[in-house]
Amino acid sequence: MTETPVSALAGLDPVLNAPKRLAIMAVLTGATSADFGFLRDHLAVSDSDLSKQAGALEAAGYLAISKSGRGRGSTTTYKATRPGRAAYTRHRDTLRALLG
Amino acid sequence: MESNETLRQELREAERGETLGWTGYRFPAWTPIAMAAWAATFTLGLAYLDGVTGNLWSLLHLAVMLGYIWWDHRTQAAYPSYTGRMPREYNRATAALFCSPLVIVPVTYLLGHYAAGWVAAVFIGVTWGLAVFLYNRAYARASAAVQARVA
Numbered sequence: 001m002t003e004t005p006v007s008a009l010a011g012l013d014p015v016l017n018a019p020k021r022l023a024i025m026a027v028l029t030g031a032t033s034a035d036f037g038f039l040r041d042h043l044a045v046s047d048s049d050l051s052k053q054a055g056a057l058e059a060a061g062y063l064a065i066s067k068s069g070r071g072r073g074s075t076t077t078y079k080a081t082r083p084g085r086a087a088y089t090r091h092r093d094t095l096r097a098l099l100g
Numbered sequence: 101m102e103s104n105e106t107l108r109q110e111l112r113e114a115e116r117g118e119t120l121g122w123t124g125y126r127f128p129a130w131t132p133i134a135m136a137a138w139a140a141t142f143t144l145g146l147a148y149l150d151g152v153t154g155n156l157w158s159l160l161h162l163a164v165m166l167g168y169i170w171w172d173h174r175t176q177a178a179y180p181s182y183t184g185r186m187p188r189e190y191n192r193a194t195a196a197l198f199c200s201p202l203v204i205v206p207v208t209y210l211l212g213h214y215a216a217g218w219v220a221a222v223f224i225g226v227t228w229g230l231a232v233f234l235y236n237r238a239y240a241r242a243s244a245a246v247q248a249r250v251a
Contacts, residue, residue: 019110022110022113023114023117024117026113026114026115026117027117027178028121029117029185030117030118030121030180030185031120031181031184033173033178034177034178034179035177035178037177038120038178042120042124092111092114095107096111099104099107099108
């Protein structure tokens, strides 16, 4: 296996190195918004895992979380921020370049 | 360090994820009928209502359309981003839908001018409803093609 130049790895975002976070950002990049249930079902993750990963992405400034309603009828909606979209695109393009 | 195969799998998952906002979207079945009625009644107002009544009629239609978009955004679990990267399978259908008013609107105007307002209203109702119906069908086919490609 050939050695990967360090400069080629510069585009990889440490926040998005976690596959679940990368998958969340991928969905939110192709959609204006997605709700909690949609992400959980399509990414096949548990409620707590999705909350945890989304919290990490929110802390990085990559997504915005909004809640509407109260109790059982409440909805949590996720939306990628502009820096989040840029970081995701850079990370994915770097992955593509690394893998040829 | 992760192997190349693991990274490839992550990349495949990411590429699949990017399409979910599009493939997960479902048009309400009644949209062709609603769009046909909206376009026809809007045209009838333009043809037969003048002054304040005509303006109020147009504003009402604008409010209904904005209300529909707002409601659709709220009720869909995920909403495709038309400003983002649209999967290529949707290109033809989307271009056709957005270009169809370039034919429908001038013909409607001519019918309203040379025939009658109600003729123009019927024409735009039928053609726009049909355009939306065909778009919904083409969208569903494109979604199936995208799902097959990224599976």
